Amino acid sequence: MPNDWKSYKPLLLPAIKDLHEISVYEKNNGYQALRKILKDRAMWSPQNVINEVKTANIRGRGGAGFNAGLKWSFMPEPDGKPRYLACNGDESEPGTFKDRKIFEFNPHLFIEGAIIAAYAMQIDVIYVYIRGEYRPFVKMLQRAIDQAYEKGYLGKKVLGSDFSVEMYTHMGAGAYICGEESSLMESLEGKRGYPRVKPPFPAQRGLWGRPTTINNIETLANVPLVMDKGADWYLKIGPDTHPGPVLYGISGHLKRPGVYEYPAGMNIMTLINEVAGGIREGKKLKALIPGGSSTPPLRADMLEGVSMDANSLRDAGSMMGTAGMVVLDEDTDMVDLIWRISYFYDHESCGQCTPCRDGTGWLEKTLRKIKNGDGELRDLDLLLAICHRMEGRTICALADAAAWPVRYSIDRFRDEFERKCKKTVYAVA
Amino acid sequence: MPEIFIDHKRYEFEQPGKVLQFMLDNGMDLPFFCYHPSLSIPANCRQCIVKAGMPVFDRDRGTFKLDEKGERIIRFFPKLMTACSLDLADGMVVYTHHTDELVKQAQADNLEFILINHPLDCPICDQAGECPLQILTYKYGPEGSRFEHKKVHKPKAIQLGPRVILDAERCINCTRCVRFTDEISKTHQLTIISRGDKNYPMTANDQVFDDPYSLNTVDICPVGALTSADFRFKARVWEMNQTPGIDISNGKGCSTWVWTRDNLVMRITPRFNEAVNDHWMPDSGRLSYRTFNENRISKPWLRPDNKEQVRTTWNNAELTLREELDKVESSQILVIGSPHASVEDNYTFKKYFESLGVTDFYYLPHVVPGAGDDLLLSDDQAPNTLGVRALGYSEIAGDKLPKIVTSAKPKLVFILDDDILDRSDLTSSHLEDAFTVYWGTNHNGTSLAANLVIPITTAVEHAASYINVDGRIQRTVPAKETLYTNRRLNLEMSMGRLDHYGTKFDNWVTDANRIDCIPAWEFITRLNPGSDTFAWESSRQILAEIGGKLNIFRGVTYEQMDEENGIQLNLEQDSEVNTV
Amino acid sequence: MSGTKTFDEKDLAEIEKLTKKYPEKQAAVLPVLWYAQDKFGHVDPSVQKLVAETMDLPEAHVYGVVTFYTQFYEKPMGKHVLDVCTCLSCQVCGGYDILNYLEDKLGIMAGETTPDGEFSIQSVECLGACGYAPMLQVTNDKYVNYLTYEKIDKLIDDLKSGKQPGFESNKMPQHENGTE
């Protein structure tokens, strides 16, 4: 737990007026990391950049928390043919609304990070996949990209070096699944967003069959910080195992919801009560969904001493996910809430594979039945059985994401579910 | 050699490949739906799930790590794996439902998921009896369903195209049909629409699924979602006999299954033949089944004194023919063989007239330029053009045929199974001065113009060989009885469930479906009683005789054709191609 | 909505530009569908056909894509499409109340269009504005946040009088004490 969060000065989204303008960004040390690398190519060979980022242990902010530098190191040796970086700005996991802040307030930080990533992996084309609903934000990013082209940070011979890279935005059109990395690639290729079977992994066969790396927007925005001030400096922010600044998107029954930037590993109760102003209308906290809708909900009594980092949340029985925290007050109807989450996954399942296509619908229908007061106690066990049968049996993790909230909320809020169920006359298995 | 352990048994593999295909190749069973050996692998049905792992390698020692018992330590993949997409790897260990409870449970679970939104209307479903979903549910499925909600409803009985009908509720979204039109026929006419449990395959809005190969999607659809508009509700699978055959409606000669019931061909489906048609065949070939049932020439027909044709007896036909032959010189006989008839028929036909002193033999090619494609349709519409040519018949163009007739002024014309009037400049008036004998299977313009018509067997009634456009010789097996053949006596004929177990009431009883016809060669033996030269008892014998005479056919046997799904011939030898 | 739809030269040049971003033209299908929807207001079958023909892609492919992505309108919609988020954070912050209010106000249910063709309402999934719940999106573009009944009334009046909502920038609360 960083001791002095109150004096923390945001690094990803510093409070600088008009930072989205390239001139302002440049004045505030912008594109210096890229310049530094391109100036001293002996010191900053692609391999060395990867090593530095790997050392910094930037854990993917898209949900899985995978070390970005390590992921980059999976890219095969260049063979002269195209290689791609796909930046994941799909941001569709309910409860998540942080990447848009980067597009709006500090797009150049992300652009610089993506350029450095491309340099490190010897990639020539970058696509930024942004959810279709973010149209105004796509425009903002596009404007920043245009500025970066003008200033020679993008395009042929970046800053006069022999390194060239193109960057394009690509707008989705309403499909949560396209945030899953292989679905994202299918969507970029102009297809229905069906996740691909892995292996092969994107680094082996990605976009158009070529090596590809996918990173979240926020993940890439961390890269210039690391390259500017060094991995050692970065590792001092937040916990050792989960370093760096994090954009906490806090929503729900709070006085001051919004996106906040603090080091990883913030104490959850601090975030709720001090940072976000506490629960509205003086109500009590009931539960927290810590990192987007797929992360298992935690009861208020489970939050004591838990902090927002991968290890602490794992021990508490949940996950960091996207750090999109949904804070729920005592009046929240958990059955309603979980039904709505199930409805979401049913709606968003791509329909490709059996356990997810039919399982998400089954969960939704059963939860709706319980929510409407027609449920029976045995339905709860059935729900758990369905979850069990969906998890780990599908092409992508959407099925798991759909199952976890159901499984864990029945586990953690069983009373509430039982109260909604009809009293059955026969024995419950 | 690399090895793999499946259910504790060791197997060796030579080629890289996928675990499911390897298991199928080695006769092991594993339930699956979406996998198809000739299509890409989406691994979407999740039915072929297995537990798999790799031995842990000790880099320092360069050997596999062993446990206390001296067994290799296996690191299992964290999740169950789909065998269809899992690459064979040296040392891999695989457990299926036979040895692993979790796998067994997972397979049943998956079927339960598939079935929750499945209508389960097997009693009125065409696929019943040959439905992988039905079969696998029996074998691997759950005991019952715990699904107590309304199923997702989707459109039913949608006519996707002229030949294919969709019941979207039965679809299990395996995407085989879409992959077929994307990867094989390349018409890209199908797509899956919508998402989640609401999705199903469709054509674009006002597009008709008229892909010339559309019916293949019906074959590969693992459920009754796609059915054949033609075959729909006509017969149940268990009532039919299934006999191997070849498609004689096109020069490509796809390997087929001929499905018969009560001596009618009910449908034709493709039979796997790697060298010719893989798992596919064109729709046109399937729909050609009607020619075996309808408009057949049954019993000889005679036109007395240029009046209407009337049925006659075999004896009378024989007698008339002999009389006509007695009237003419060999030079007054014109003989036209047929690219539509088999090697055996054309050979015996020619041999017979050679014995009468005839020296010139012709055939009219049946080529429609542009009718073919890059897949399984050739411009050549006849199944045996190369065969008739290899036997020494001369090709004659349709516009030259009238000249031959007018200059030679034949008194007697013999035409073997080919509607030449339809395809040439020859008209019935050219034949007015001659006595024309047509040996054929179906009534057509040419048969109607003939003075005498001899009914002969079709490819589904005799064993005979045909050489396709690529020079591959393949043969047929009788699938349908004639008046003179009997399923129980003819060892070559397949026996269906009803033959074995049926009562005499549900057996094949409609006599009208048994055509009064014989193979052309058999008629020739009848014309030459007591002759050693024409004393064949089976087409097998004839082929052996041909093999002794023509290098191309040397050593070619039915047995080898059966074993190897046809034999590629070297047509360069003996290649005296006669063209007029 | 009759008459054959076409792309004029300017459109074709624009489409050409979109296609250039990718190594394969098929990749441009989403951008081109967006372009077409901006132009025609929807991508109904006739527009899908136009896109397929213009891009030389199978029509079925375009159809499959259109039906996969919820933002593409398969049929003409109201002039203003109000996508009310009822997901997770919006749900717990009154998203359904907003939806119901809007339904009552406009006299239509979610999924329907007013008879005068002015408004369509849809209940949609999380739009990435969870901290500003409840919220809605106007015709695939601007977000209107922190919805109240009054705010809805005003929005409808504005839209009726031809006034589109502006972009609402949601400052980080952390920065509210002023920027450097």
Ligand SMILES: Cc1cc2nc3c(=O)[nH]c(=O)nc-3n(C[C@H](O)[C@H](O)[C@H](O)COP(=O)(O)O)c2cc1C
């Ligand atoms: C169903 C599903 C939805 C996802 N949605 C997103 C998303 O909207 N944004 C995102 O960055 N990652 C998303 N992910 C995670 C991506 O697959 C991928 O792991 C991530 O973009 C990698 O970037 P990172 O390593 O920088 O986090 C999703 C994953 C799944 C399974």
Ligand code: SF4
């Ligand atoms: S798990 Fe669900 S979303 Fe993922 S591929 Fe399967 S059906 Fe599609």
Ligand code: SF4
């Ligand atoms: S598809 Fe198979 S399981 Fe389904 S109704 Fe038809 S026969 Fe029965």
Ligand code: SF4
């Ligand atoms: S119609 Fe048949 S082949 Fe096509 S996706 Fe459905 S089940 Fe598979």
Ligand code: FES
């Ligand atoms: S056959 Fe393997 S997943 Fe369908």
Ligand code: FES
């Ligand atoms: S839940 Fe409504 S915007 Fe995220």
